Amino acid sequence: MGIFQRIFKRNKNRETVFQGHTEYLRKFQLSKNIDDNRNRLLDIMNNSFDIKSREFNIGGTSLRSAVVYIENLVDEPEVMEHILKPLILESVELISHAKKSEILDIIKDSIISIGDIEDVFTFDEIVLGILSGDTFLCIEGHDRGLLIKIREYEGKPFSIPETEPSVKGPKEGLVETLKRNIGFIRKRVRDPNLTMETFMIGRRTKTDLVMTYIKGIADPDLVEDVRKKLKEIDIDGTVAAIEIGNFMVDRPRSIFPLIQVTERVDKLVAGLLQGRVAVIMNSAPECIIVPATLPILMQSVDDYYESWVAVTLIRATRYLGLFISTLFPSLYIALTSFNPGMLPTKLVLSITGSRVGVPFPAIIEALLMVFTLELLHEAGIRLPNVVGQAVAIVGGLVIGQSAVQAGIVSPIMVIIISITALSAYQIPDYSLSLTTRILRIPFMALASVLGSFGVAIGLLFLIAYLTSLKSFGYRYLSPISPFSLSDFKDTIFKSPRAANTKRPEFLNTQDVVRAKNTESGNKK
Amino acid sequence: MRKDSLKPIQMMTLTVGAIFGVDILYGPRAVASLAKQDAWISVLIGGILAIIIGSVYYFLASLYPDKDLPEIFVLVGGRFFGKILILLNSFNTMVYIALSLRIFAQALLMFLLDRTPIYVIVILMALVSAYSVYKGIYTISGVIDIIFPVCKLTIISVIILSLPQGDISALKPILFENFGNVLKGSMASYYIFTGFSTITYTYRYTENKKGTYKWYLAGLIIPLILFVGLKIATLMVFGQEDVKSLVFPTLTLTKSVEFTATFIERMESTAAILWIIIVYEAISMFLFISVRNINVLFNVPSDKSKYTVWLLLPIIIFTAVIIKSGLKVFEFFEYNRAVMMISGSAVVPVLTLLSYIKKKRSRNRI
Numbered sequence: 001m002g003i004f005q006r007i008f009k010r011n012k013n014r015e016t017v018f019q020g021h022t023e024y025l026r027k028f029q030l031s032k033n034i035d036d037n038r039n040r041l042l043d044i045m046n047n048s049f050d051i052k053s054r055e056f057n058i059g060g061t062s063l064r065s066a067v068v069y070i071e072n073l074v075d076e077p078e079v080m081e082h083i084l085k086p087l088i089l090e091s092v093e094l095i096s097h098a099k100k101s102e103i104l105d106i107i108k109d110s111i112i113s114i115g116d117i118e119d120v121f122t123f124d125e126i127v128l129g130i131l132s133g134d135t136f137l138c139i140e141g142h143d144r145g146l147l148i149k150i151r152e153y154e155g156k157p158f159s160i161p162e163t164e165p166s167v168k169g170p171k172e173g174l175v176e177t178l179k180r181n182i183g184f185i186r187k188r189v190r191d192p193n194l195t196m197e198t199f200m201i202g203r204r205t206k207t208d209l210v211m212t213y214i215k216g217i218a219d220p221d222l223v224e225d226v227r228k229k230l231k232e233i234d235i236d237g238t239v240a241a242i243e244i245g246n247f248m249v250d251r252p253r254s255i256f257p258l259i260q261v262t263e264r265v266d267k268l269v270a271g272l273l274q275g276r277v278a279v280i281m282n283s284a285p286e287c288i289i290v291p292a293t294l295p296i297l298m299q300s301v302d303d304y305y306e307s308w309v310a311v312t313l314i315r316a317t318r319y320l321g322l323f324i325s326t327l328f329p330s331l332y333i334a335l336t337s338f339n340p341g342m343l344p345t346k347l348v349l350s351i352t353g354s355r356v357g358v359p360f361p362a363i364i365e366a367l368l369m370v371f372t373l374e375l376l377h378e379a380g381i382r383l384p385n386v387v388g389q390a391v392a393i394v395g396g397l398v399i400g401q402s403a404v405q406a407g408i409v410s411p412i413m414v415i416i417i418s419i420t421a422l423s424a425y426q427i428p429d430y431s432l433s434l435t436t437r438i439l440r441i442p443f444m445a446l447a448s449v450l451g452s453f454g455v456a457i458g459l460l461f462l463i464a465y466l467t468s469l470k471s472f473g474y475r476y477l478s479p480i481s482p483f484s485l486s487d488f489k490d491t492i493f494k495s496p497r498a499a500n501t502k503r504p505e506f507l508n509t510q511d512v513v514r515a516k517n518t519e520s521g522n523k524k
Numbered sequence: 525m526r527k528d529s530l531k532p533i534q535m536m537t538l539t540v541g542a543i544f545g546v547d548i549l550y551g552p553r554a555v556a557s558l559a560k561q562d563a564w565i566s567v568l569i570g571g572i573l574a575i576i577i578g579s580v581y582y583f584l585a586s587l588y589p590d591k592d593l594p595e596i597f598v599l600v601g602g603r604f605f606g607k608i609l610i611l612l613n614s615f616n617t618m619v620y621i622a623l624s625l626r627i628f629a630q631a632l633l634m635f636l637l638d639r640t641p642i643y644v645i646v647i648l649m650a651l652v653s654a655y656s657v658y659k660g661i662y663t664i665s666g667v668i669d670i671i672f673p674v675c676k677l678t679i680i681s682v683i684i685l686s687l688p689q690g691d692i693s694a695l696k697p698i699l700f701e702n703f704g705n706v707l708k709g710s711m712a713s714y715y716i717f718t719g720f721s722t723i724t725y726t727y728r729y730t731e732n733k734k735g736t737y738k739w740y741l742a743g744l745i746i747p748l749i750l751f752v753g754l755k756i757a758t759l760m761v762f763g764q765e766d767v768k769s770l771v772f773p774t775l776t777l778t779k780s781v782e783f784t785a786t787f788i789e790r791m792e793s794t795a796a797i798l799w800i801i802i803v804y805e806a807i808s809m810f811l812f813i814s815v816r817n818i819n820v821l822f823n824v825p826s827d828k829s830k831y832t833v834w835l836l837l838p839i840i841i842f843t844a845v846i847i848k849s850g851l852k853v854f855e856f857f858e859y860n861r862a863v864m865m866i867s868g869s870a871v872v873p874v875l876t877l878l879s880y881i882k883k884k885r886s887r888n889r890i
Contacts, residue, residue: 339636342793452793453637453645456800460652460667467666468659475528481666482531 025124030143034066037138037145041068044127046215048196050182051130056084059091063103064140072183073133078114078150083135086111104142112137116149131190158184159285161263163430168305172265178208178282184265185212189272193217199230201244205237208282209244217275219508225472226277226290241281245288250470255438257431258471260292267301275509291471291507293478295491297429298322303494311494319492321423325436328420329370330443330455332413333362338451354410363448365409369417370440372399377421478506528662529731532739534669538726538809539743540676541668542719545806546627546857548679548754549772549799554858555755556767559702559709561695563767564755566706570713571748577869578720578744582737584876585727587883593724594820600879607821609871614817616864618836620718621810622843623857625649628803630850631772636796646844649800650837653808657815657833661729664808671801676746678798682774682791683753685781690760715858715865716751720744721872722809725816771854775799811836 025044031037038053045051055066067083091111098106108117120126121144126136133151158180161173174181182196193215201207211230213223229248238244245259246252262268263286268278271289280287298318303311336355340348358365376395380388396418403409420440427433439462446454469476479487487504489495501515530538559566588596594613598606629645637645656664699706723740730736758773761780770776778795814836819829847853 339793450640450644450648451637452797453632453640453648453800456797457648457652460801460804461655463667463670464652464656464659464663467670468663475662475666477666477670481669482662483533483669 023124025127026122028123030121030123030126030138030145032141032143034064034138034140038066038068040123041126041130041136044123045130045192046195048194049198049210050179050186050196054084056088058087058103058107058139059093059095060088061092061095063095065137067135067137068130069135070130070133070183070186072179073131073186074135074150079135082113082150083137083148086113100141104139104144104146107137107139108146112146112148114148114150118147118149120145120147127192128190131186131192133187158265159263164262164264164267164301164428166264166266166301166305169264169301170266173263174265174268174280174285174287176283176285178210178280181265181280181287182210182212185269185272188265188269189214194272197227201230201233202235202237205239207238209241210280211277212272212280213277214272214275217273217503217509217511218277219275219510221508222275222277222291222472222474226279230279238281239283241279241284241286241288244279244281245290248290248472250472254469255435256294256466256469256476257297257429257435258290258292258469258476260289260297260429261286261431262289263287264301270301270304273503273514275503275507291474293471293474293476293506294432294466295478295480297432298427299490300428308494308496312492315492315494318426318428321426322432322436325420325423325427325433326439327443327455327459328423329366329416329440330447330458331452332416333366333444334447334452334455337362337448342452351410351412354412357407358410359407360409361448362413363444365413366417366444367441369403369409369413370420370444372403373417373421374437474506479504482506527731530661530665530726530729532730532732532735534665534739535723535726535730535736536739536743536746537668537672538665538722539720539740540746541672541805542722542809543717543743543747543806544675544679544750544802545719545810546624546631546803547716547751548802549631549775550627550854554712555709556759556764556773558712559706560764561697561759562699562702562706563709563759563764564695564752565699566709567713567716567751567755568748569706569710570715571717571744571751573710573714574717574720575741575744575748577714577873578717578723578740579737580873580876581721582723582727582740584872584879585724586733586737587876587879588728589733590728592728592816592820593721594817596724596875596879598820600875600882610817610821612867614814614821616860616867617810617814617817618840619843619856619860620864621807621814622840623853623860624803624807624810625840625844626847626853627857628799628807629844630853631775631799632796634772635775635792643841643845647841649804649807650841650844653804653811654833654837656808657811658830660830661726661812664812665726667808668805671805675798675802675805676750678795678802679750679754682778682781682795683750683757685791686757686761686777689780690757691763692760694760694763695756713751715861717744717747718861718865719747719806719809721868722813724872725813811840814840 028040034055038055042051042053050071051068052071053066053068055064057063058065065087067079069079087107091107094106094110095103118129120129120136126145126147129147130136135148135150136145137148138145157175159173159175160171172184174184186194191214195213195215197211199209199211201209209230211226226248230244233244233247235247242259242261245261249258251258260271268287268289271278276289276291278287278289298315303315335342336351343351360368372395376392379391379395383391400414404411404414424433424436427436443455443458446458450457466477467475467481475482478484479491484505486502487506489500490504497515502512503509503514555566556563584596588599591599594610597609600606601609625646626642628649629642632645633640633642656667727736754774754777758767758770758777761777762770762773767773775792775796778792781791811833815829815832818824818832818836824832847856
């Protein structure tokens with residue numbers, strides 16, 4: 001075989017492995033040496049910490065055996081009760097008199113008390129079985145193994161993601177147990193390339209952390225960057241994953257969220273499939289996904305469950321909301337105080353009429369309303385749900401109405417601030433929504449001093465700042481800036497699925513193609 | 525993680541951004557005075573000339589793909605002569621930025637902020653541009669990527685919406701005993717394409733050089749079309765006599781656009797805000813050029829080079845506000861730009877020829 005053919009073949013094989021296929025493992029037969037088998041299995045599954053391998057001697061004899069399983073996918077007490085205990089303690093009689101060639105059948109038929117057991121010979125069956133929650137048993141001197149189906153069919157209890165509700169999507173949320181969260185991911189991604197690396201952070205708390213990514217998709221530089229940053233964290237203790245995330249970002253003083261925080265399992269898995277890296281922490285019902293760009297933070301899980309036309313319109317509304325949430329009060333101040341000529345005469349007259357009797361300039365009026373809004377917001381969060389709603393009604397209706405009647409604020413200002421508040425709430429990411437609330441104040445100040453020129457200058461500063469911002473080395477506004485047409489199909493606009501078959505180019509993923517274009521395939 | 529680099533398509537956005545400076549507000553009155561009703565043909569010829577000279581600039585940049593103009597000056601012209609060229613170029617560019625800021629501030633005073641002191645507008649605009657330059661070329665290109673469609677759509681809208689108010693007869697007779705004047709006007713029109721020279725500064729940052737010329741060419745053709753469109757629209761709406769006396773014809777043109785009973789009734793104030801963004805593009809690009817010139821001139825170490833912009837800023841602001849007479853500003857601006865363009869158009873082709881011969885000789889030796 002020529003050198004070029006060999007290189008080509010090796011690349012092709014590597015590509016197959018990275019694309020998540022397990023068929024290529026068919027050519028690898030089970031060895032009679034259990035160490036070889038175990039090592040090969042662990043190697044295929046990237047030595048992820050949750051792959052458990054237990055070696056033991058059957059029935060007190062010198063016959064070595066091993067079981068391999070993923071701890072979060074199997075019912076571990078069942079493994080102990082129905083596999084390990086009978087094999088180690090209750091098989092002495094049967095094994096000691098049996099011929100070597102019969103041992104595996106005896107174990108299968110007479111020792112393990114599980115209904116569904118399958119003989120396996122090649123690694124493709126074994127890997128797929130283990131990833132599906134089966135337990136693999138191999139015995140020294142046998143090139144045949146057993147796949148014992150002790151899957152946890154019922155699934156583990158999950159929480160409902162309250163801060164990220166979805167209309168149509170799955171309701172599975174992360175819980176406060178690390179192992180269980182890893183099980184949720186494993187259940188959804190049966191890819192041997194799904195890699196889990198453990199870390200311990202906190203000199204005093206010694207908190208367990210897991211960095212997870214799909215090898216062959218995620219950019220190795222990104223993986224290395226996250227790994228390095230996790231290792232560098234030196235803190236006495238931590239209680240939330242987001243705290244760890246804030247330690248890892250390049251610009252910790254930035255008011256923009258540079259990490260994505262989620263408690264949804266589907267969002268986490270979608271992030272991994274995009275080629276991003278997630279960090280899950282024990283005792284934290286949320287995880288962080290990096291890198292986080294502004295267009296990513298503006299996406300909602302429901303965007304992937306609806307038609308592309310609807311999603312495009314919703315996203316356009318969302319971006320408009322982002323703009324309104326940041327700039328609406330300042331634009332109002334600029335237009336009414338400095339540049340009324342930009343508005344139609346009737347509207348100017350209407351605004352002026354509504355402001356008659358209001359003792360404050362527009363900026364003070366707006367600041368009063370924004371302050372009241374923030375008070376209501378904080379009160380709503382701190383109080384229990386039922387009381388929180390009452391506060392919102394009292395605040396929104398009673399205070400608003402009374403303030404207008406008392407002549408402290410104009411009715412139009414109440415409308416402006418209400419629309420601004422609504423716009424902030426429709427931003428999918430809470431931290432980003434909070435950022436727009438912060439930005440509102442300097443923009444209002446600029447508008448009150450320099451009118452629309454001030455707003456334009458502020459906006460230019462903001463855009464320049466955003467374009468210079470990076471999340472783990474990736475430009476924060478990608479793919480809007482630097483512009484990438486292929487990635488733009490899933491940003492403000494959402495193209496039909498058939499046209500959106502590749503992973504984001506800006507993430508520099510190793511495996512670029514996500515789906516074969518079935519639509520064009522059918523046409524052929 | 526991918527290394528930061530410019531894409532070939534960004535050669536278009538950056539070039540267009542650099543060309544549309546204050547000329548989009550101001551536009552040389554000399555063109556209308558000379559070529560009269562055929563001023564648009566002068567702009568067309570000036571633009572074609574800019575494409576030809578621009579292509580020479582591009583060829584020079586492509587001969588040294590990892591160097592920019594000041595470095596090429598030193599490399600080809602030698603240390604002494606090269607640095608003199610950089611010094612002259614730096615002076616011209618800084619004066620260009622300062623006077624652009626001043627003209628922009630005057631336009632804004634006239635159309636948007638009649639009570640704001642001129643230095644406030646100049647300082648703020650200079651600060652925002654300097655901030656982008658401080659953050660680097662990728663930030664400048666990133667901002668231009670975002671504002672590019674908004675700015676260009678605004679110009680197209682102004683042209684389309686003002687045309688119904690115009691009179692086509694204002695363009696007639698076409699080239700009737702006026703060809704000489706048209707040619708004279710085309711030289712003044714050529715000057716408005718000053719920004720094409722930025723290719724010699726941005727080219728080195730492109731990762732994939734293939735296809736850059738195509739996009740650069742698009743970056744020259746788009747302003748050409750829009751400048752011709754604006755000139756036709758101003759001539760049609762105001763007539764050749766009035767155009768001569770208008771200081772800011774494009775801004776005045778926006779006054780002719782009215783949207784009866786819609787959310788925005790008049791366009792001039794809205795357009796004035798968008799001009800802020802358009803002017804920002806050119807000022808940032810030229811400020812970046814100045815910083816590069818100064819860094820090469822004084823051999824500023826690369827780790828300190830980004831701070832140069834903050835040293836240049838006070839000089840630029842001072843130059844912008846020092847001139848008392850508003851009319852003098854226009855005179856100085858046109859004079860400085862003419863010097864800039866003529867010297868550039870003379871020096872760069874010679875430099876390109878020398879570089880080409882030098883490269884060819886060294887290739888032959890190998």
